[in-house]
Amino acid sequence: MLELRHKLKQEAQTTSAPIDRIVEISYSHMITTQTITDSIVKFPTLKTLKNTVSKQRRQTRPPLPKSIQDLPAQLPILYTLTKKNSNFLLFNGSLGGKRGLIFASIDDIKYLAYQKFWYADGTFYTSPSIFYQIYSIHAFDEGLSTPCVYALLADKSEETYYDLFSTLIKNIIEISNMIKLEYITIDFEVAVKNVFYKHYPHIQVKGCLFHYGKALVQNFMKLNLKTPFQEDEFSRNWFRSFAAIALLPETDMEEASQYLRTTKPCLLLHLIASYYSVILGVWNPKYNKVVYPYSKNDYTARTHEDYLKSAREAVKKSKGRKQVATDGIKGLSCLFKIFNYPCQIIFDYMHLVCLCHIPSVIHRWCQRISKSSIQDVDQRLKQLRTPHNIKVVFLESIQSVNLWKAKNSRLFVLYVGVPIMTNRLPTLLFSHFIIYSLAIKLLHTPQSEQDILLGERLLHYYCRTIANIYDSSMEIFSLHAHIHLGHQVRLHGGLAHTSAFAFESAIRYIKKSAHGSINIASQIAYWNNLRCTTQLKKFNLAETSLIDVREESKKHW
Structure with missing residues (x-):
C-alpha cells in the first residue's frame, strides 16, 4: 500500500497525465498483481486516492486561475x-x-x-x-x-x-x-x-463535410424523422443523396436538387398520401412539414386500376435502380392480387384518432389555457370513476399527453372529454372539439345511415375550419384521412369493429412466439403450426335438437 501511494505521488509530480488516469491504472495494476486477497479489502477507495494525488500535484504546481484576470x-x-x-x-x-x-x-x-x-x-x-x-x-x-x-x-x-x-x-x-x-x-x-x-x-x-452532415442530421431529427430514418431504407438513401449534393460540381447541383424534390419521401406520409382520393401534399417551409389543405381536395375516387397504373409507372421510372414513387406508389406488390385497393384498405382509428390527432389537439390546448385550468383538468381526470369493464386510469397530465395510452384517448374523445373541458377551454376551441367528439362517437358505433351521414358532414366541417381555429400546421395527412372515415364505415362497419384495439390485446400472446429480432414472422408461424399439430382437442358435434316445424305441421294436420 505504501508502494502504491509513493508511486502515485511520484507520477503526479513528474507527469502531466490526468489524475483519473494515473489513479485508475495504478489501482488496477495493484489489484491484478496482488497475491494476498485479504489486503485488497483494506485498500482505500478510488476517490480517496484521487484526492491524495490532487493535493500532491497542487503542491508542485501553481494554483489554477479562477478568471482570465x-x-x-x-x-x-x-x-x-x-x-x-x-x-x-x-x-x-x-x-x-x-x-x-x-x-x-x-x-x-x-x-x-x-x-x-x-x-x-x-x-x-x-x-x-x-x-x-x-x-x-x-x-x-x-x-x-x-x-x-x-x-x-x-x-x-x-x-x-x-x-x-x-x-x-x-x-x-x-x-x-x-x-x-x-x-x-x-x-x-x-x-x-x-x-x-x-x-x-x-x-x-x-x-467541413463532417460538420455539414452533422448539421443535416440535427435538422432531420428536428422534423421528428428519427424513427423513419432508422426504419425506412428509402428515407435513409434519400437523405444520403441530399447530403451528397455538396460534393457535386456547381453545374450539376440544380439538376440533382430537382431530382430529389421529385423523389422526396415527403416525411413518409406523402408516399401514402391518397388512399381514397387524389390530393397532393404541399411543403410548408414555415412549419417544416407537408400539409394537405382542405381547399386542395380533389374528390375524384381512385380505383384499383389507378393503383396498378401508378405502380407500373413507378417500376418503369426506377429502371432497376432505387425505387421512385409515383402518386405515392413505389412499385408493384403481390398484395395487389389479394386486396382491392383502396376499398379493402382501412384506416385504423386507434392510431389515427387516439394516438395521433387527440394528443396533437390537447397539446395545442395546453398552450392556450392557464396552469390552474390544467391542474383542474388533471385532478378531474384522476378522480374519474368508470364502470368495472372500463379499466382506464389517467396517470399522466394533459401536458404529457404524448405518454397517454390509446385507451386513455379513446375514453377522452368518446365519453369524458366534453364534460371535463366545459368552462375550461376558450369557447371557440371547446365548440370545435364538441364537433369532433360527436363525429367520432357517431362513426364509432353508428345505428343508421343517418348517423354515418351526420358524422361525415361534421368531420368535413371540422377539417375545413381547423386552420382558422389553430393554424395550417394542423392540416397534415392524418387530419385529411378523417374525411374518408364515413365511406370506410359504410363499407366495413363502425370504427369500434375495425380498430387495432382487439389486436393490441393479443400482442402479448403473439410476442411469446418470437425471440430476438431475426425472422420474427417465421418464428411466429412455426410455433403456431406446432401448436395446431400437437394441441388438437377432439370433440363431437352436438346432435340437432331443434323441432322441424314443417314435419310437426304435417302431423298436426
Missing part, C-alpha cells in the same frame, strides 16, 4: 517550452480586446507555411474554464492531418478571429518569409468565414 501577465517559463526546451508560446496578449494565448513551435510554423490546405475548428469541452474555447489549426498534406497551432480564445467573435489569423499569418511570414495557404476548411462558422472573405479574399474557404 487572475492569469499572470508573464507565464512561467516552464509552461511555455516544449520537451526539447524550444519556445512553444507564439503570442500572449489581446485577441479581440480580450486576453488570448497562441501556442505553436517554430517547427510547426515552418511546416504550416509550406502547406496549401489548412483545417480549423474549435472545441469547448477540453477548454480551460477561464477561456471560451480552444481553437486548433491543422495542416493537411498527403492524406495526413497534423495539428500545428492551439489558441485559447475568450469568445468566438469576428474581431477575435481576425486578430488570431492576422497574428498567425504575420508570424509565419516573419519566420518563413512565405505562406502557401490557398484553401482553409472550417466548420461553417460565419465569423471565421467573414474574416477570410473581407481580409483574405484570395484564400478559398471550404466547409
Whole structure:
C-alpha cells in the first residue's frame, strides 16, 4: 500500500497525465498483481486516492486561475517550452480586446507555411474554464492531418478571429518569409468565414463535410424523422443523396436538387398520401412539414386500376435502380392480387384518432389555457370513476399527453372529454372539439345511415375550419384521412369493429412466439403450426335438437 501511494505521488509530480488516469491504472495494476486477497479489502477507495494525488500535484504546481484576470501577465517559463526546451508560446496578449494565448513551435510554423490546405475548428469541452474555447489549426498534406497551432480564445467573435489569423499569418511570414495557404476548411462558422472573405479574399474557404452532415442530421431529427430514418431504407438513401449534393460540381447541383424534390419521401406520409382520393401534399417551409389543405381536395375516387397504373409507372421510372414513387406508389406488390385497393384498405382509428390527432389537439390546448385550468383538468381526470369493464386510469397530465395510452384517448374523445373541458377551454376551441367528439362517437358505433351521414358532414366541417381555429400546421395527412372515415364505415362497419384495439390485446400472446429480432414472422408461424399439430382437442358435434316445424305441421294436420 505504501508502494502504491509513493508511486502515485511520484507520477503526479513528474507527469502531466490526468489524475483519473494515473489513479485508475495504478489501482488496477495493484489489484491484478496482488497475491494476498485479504489486503485488497483494506485498500482505500478510488476517490480517496484521487484526492491524495490532487493535493500532491497542487503542491508542485501553481494554483489554477479562477478568471482570465487572475492569469499572470508573464507565464512561467516552464509552461511555455516544449520537451526539447524550444519556445512553444507564439503570442500572449489581446485577441479581440480580450486576453488570448497562441501556442505553436517554430517547427510547426515552418511546416504550416509550406502547406496549401489548412483545417480549423474549435472545441469547448477540453477548454480551460477561464477561456471560451480552444481553437486548433491543422495542416493537411498527403492524406495526413497534423495539428500545428492551439489558441485559447475568450469568445468566438469576428474581431477575435481576425486578430488570431492576422497574428498567425504575420508570424509565419516573419519566420518563413512565405505562406502557401490557398484553401482553409472550417466548420461553417460565419465569423471565421467573414474574416477570410473581407481580409483574405484570395484564400478559398471550404466547409467541413463532417460538420455539414452533422448539421443535416440535427435538422432531420428536428422534423421528428428519427424513427423513419432508422426504419425506412428509402428515407435513409434519400437523405444520403441530399447530403451528397455538396460534393457535386456547381453545374450539376440544380439538376440533382430537382431530382430529389421529385423523389422526396415527403416525411413518409406523402408516399401514402391518397388512399381514397387524389390530393397532393404541399411543403410548408414555415412549419417544416407537408400539409394537405382542405381547399386542395380533389374528390375524384381512385380505383384499383389507378393503383396498378401508378405502380407500373413507378417500376418503369426506377429502371432497376432505387425505387421512385409515383402518386405515392413505389412499385408493384403481390398484395395487389389479394386486396382491392383502396376499398379493402382501412384506416385504423386507434392510431389515427387516439394516438395521433387527440394528443396533437390537447397539446395545442395546453398552450392556450392557464396552469390552474390544467391542474383542474388533471385532478378531474384522476378522480374519474368508470364502470368495472372500463379499466382506464389517467396517470399522466394533459401536458404529457404524448405518454397517454390509446385507451386513455379513446375514453377522452368518446365519453369524458366534453364534460371535463366545459368552462375550461376558450369557447371557440371547446365548440370545435364538441364537433369532433360527436363525429367520432357517431362513426364509432353508428345505428343508421343517418348517423354515418351526420358524422361525415361534421368531420368535413371540422377539417375545413381547423386552420382558422389553430393554424395550417394542423392540416397534415392524418387530419385529411378523417374525411374518408364515413365511406370506410359504410363499407366495413363502425370504427369500434375495425380498430387495432382487439389486436393490441393479443400482442402479448403473439410476442411469446418470437425471440430476438431475426425472422420474427417465421418464428411466429412455426410455433403456431406446432401448436395446431400437437394441441388438437377432439370433440363431437352436438346432435340437432331443434323441432322441424314443417314435419310437426304435417302431423298436426
